[in-house]
Amino acid sequence: MEIIVGSIPPLPAQPPKTPEKASPVIQARLLNVRPTRKGIAGPSGMERRNKQGKDPHKGRVLTIMVPDSDMLPADVDTREYNVHVRFVRK
Numbered sequence: 001m002e003i004i005v006g007s008i009p010p011l012p013a014q015p016p017k018t019p020e021k022a023s024p025v026i027q028a029r030l031l032n033v034r035p036t037r038k039g040i041a042g043p044s045g046m047e048r049r050n051k052q053g054k055d056p057h058k059g060r061v062l063t064i065m066v067p068d069s070d071m072l073p074a075d076v077d078t079r080e081y082n083v084h085v086r087f088v089r090k
Contacts, residue, residue: 026071032063 036055062085066072073081 026066028064028066030062031065034061034063036061 036059
């Protein structure tokens with residue numbers, strides 16, 4: 001008898017999906033909206049963040065979730081893409 005705690009049976013292998021070239025629209029869900037970052041000064045009064053980026057004055061940060069990540073380009077984490085957002089009421 002073999003007892004494994006905290007494990008689930010392995011999922012069956014599925015062939016990898018390829019993104020559809022004909023449909024450039026990827027649906028996502030809006031999870032959170034928050035204001036842009038403000039300066040964070042540590043005890044010494046110096047900025048604690050390493051990157052010296054400036055957020056736009058009237059900007060807002062949107063957190064979105066894409067349900068099917070296979071629809072995203074494989075190299076989406078590079079800065080080679082522009083993202084266009086269109087809001088459609090439910």
